[in-house]
Amino acid sequence: MAKKDYTDLAKTIITNVGGPQNVNSLIHCITRLRFYLEDTDQAKTDVLKNTPGVIDVRQAQGQYQVVIGNAVANVYDAVIDQLGPGFADTSATEEAVVATGGDADPDLNFWDKLKNGFNNLLGVITGSMSPVIGVLAASGIIKGLLALLTLPQLGGLLDPKSVPYLTVSAMADAAFFFLPVMVGFSAARRLGGDPIIAAVIGAFLTYPQMITWGKSFKTMFEIGSFNFQFLNYTYSIFPIILAAWMAKKIEDWLKAHLPNYLQMIFIPLITILIVSTITLIVTGPVIQGIANGLATFITWLVSVSGWAGGLVIGGFYQVLVIFGLHWGVVPLVAQQISGNGASPLNAIISTTMVAQGAAVLAVAIKSKKAAIKELGFAAMISAFCGVTEPAIYGINLRFRKVFVSGLIGSAVGGFITGLMHGNMFGFTGGLIGFPSFFNPKNPTDLNSFWAFLIASGAAILVSFIVTWVWGYNDNMAMSSEVAKKAKPGQAVKA
Known part of the structure; x- marks a missing residue:
């Protein structure tokens, strides 16, 4: 089949976000083009919403989000082809956040600044995580399938100690x-820093000797009665995101103070040494401790x-997905x-995807x-595969009762999952993520898999x-989009 041409759609989107001159930078996640615009008031939201190929338009986290669906990567490429590669380089991202109501505005009060700071943080998390989610999901499915193939109930088709098993398992574990x-690289791109420097800092945190010392909590040094210990940073996310931010700040300072002929060598040299040291001794242990504590508490x-x-x-x-807050x-x-080998939270989240898919089905x-049928079936497949935005924005939220019906079903599914203490051992949710409910360490334990089957079945049915x-x-009329939120400090226009 010939590849679909998205040139005209890209041209329409660019025109209706205010033209190239109104675009500071552009990133994308699994389903959305995320624009950082100079002035969001120049965008023609109503026109975009009614453009074939555009599911919906949202504004959140300082971003103007055009919801495309599964074709978002192709549309993104078409938009960048017309804008130019400079718009894909997020060097203007921080300025764009300020332009869309960032916390640098002196006219904002404390709560507005706090709100925008939180939105900016979510924007960084989104930009850092969205490029790697697909790889993590694929790796989780591979691990689940390996666990499935080792089940005694299926005759133990694969020996967990065999070379093929260990080889394929390594492919999945690598992510x-x-x-x-990976997160350091994408975080640096999102922040406008040097992705290679951030990747090297991430590589340092996962260097074999660091991991060996981290697993045994080897002491680096002591100050009085306080021991500074190495930690294991494999699977970690928050420490490297902060490290990428620190690296960006140091890079900017060095560019402003070092002669050009010294920058190529001394910027990476100084940045890697300073940020790696601070992460290892201060920020890494603090953030990792907070993150571990929060995950354990949940x-x-x-x-x-x-x-x-x-x-x-x-x-x-x-409901979090509506505003893009689910990335947090x-x-x-x-x-x-990473801490427990399983996520009961993700097991519950999986049923919410299935429920929205059943509602749109x-x-x-x-x-x-015909148009509702075509969009509905496509959105159903996407939701059952773990991506609910096409269902939510395309149909469910526009017919509010459909969205609420999905919430009722997902509440029932979550109830059953919690009642059965279901766990999930990978990232991939929805029906396609069933392998993630097999326990790789104990394949004969099928409690989580039965919880998945029963909870998903109930969510679909309800x-x-x-x-x-x-x-x-x-006979129901499709609702218009939720009213546009005013910028902090501005009145809502009539």
Whole structure:
């Protein structure tokens, strides 16, 4: 099949975000083009929303987000081809955040600055994590399939100590083992720093000798009665994101103070030495301790509360997706998997994806409108594969009752997952992520897999029935987009 041409769509998007002169920089995640605009008021949101190929438009985290769906990477390439590669280099990102209401505005009050600072932080997490999520998801599926092939119930098709098993397992483990390298690279690009320098700092944190010392908590040095110890930073995310930020600040200072002929060598030399040392001694242990504590607390809370935690998280998680805030949860899932080998939080999140997919499936089957059917079936496949934005923005949220029907189903699914203490051993959610519910360390333990089957089945059934009976009919009018949020310090325009 010939590759679809997105040139015209890219041209339309560029025109209606205010033209190239209004674009500071552009990144993308799994489903959205994320623009940093000079002035968001120049964008023609209503026109974009009604453009074929555009699912929806959102504004959050200082970004103007054009929701595309599964074709986002191709559309992004087409947009960059027309804008020029300079717009893909996020060197203007920090300036763009300020231009869209960043915390550098002196007219903002404390709470507005706090709010924008939080949005900027989420923007950095989004830009750092979104490029690597696909790899992590694929690695999780590989690990799950390996666990499946070792099940005695299937005759032990693969020996966990065999060369093929260990080789393929290494392919999957590599993404998690060297996660600081990948996240450091993408974080530096997001912040406008040098990606190679950040990747080298990430490589230092995962260097074999550092890992060996980290696993044994070897003492670096002592000050009085306080021991500074090495830690294991494989699977970690937050320390390298902060390291990439520090590296960017140091790089900028050095560029301003070093002669040009010294910059090529001395900028990476000084930056790597300073940031690696600070991360190793100060920021790494502090952040890792906080992250581990938070992940452990969430794991404990879900385990202790059981059905209650599952009900609440299942019922409200997809609301975070509407505003793009779900990216703040991804590092917590990674922290749970790295610390405990499993994530009860991700097991609950998985049912929310299935529920929204079932809700949009009910719409696609019930509707007699060709456009709704086409979009509904495509969005259903995407949701069952772990990406709910096409379903949410394309149909569910525009028919509010459909979205609520999905929330009811996901609350039921979360309730069952929490009640059965289901765990997830990988990242990939939705129905396609079923291998992630097999325990690689104990393949005969099928409790989490049964929790997945029962919770997903219940989520599908409840969401589908509620949508069919109450949530949708062809006489309903598609709602317009949620009202545009005013910039901090500005009044909402009538």
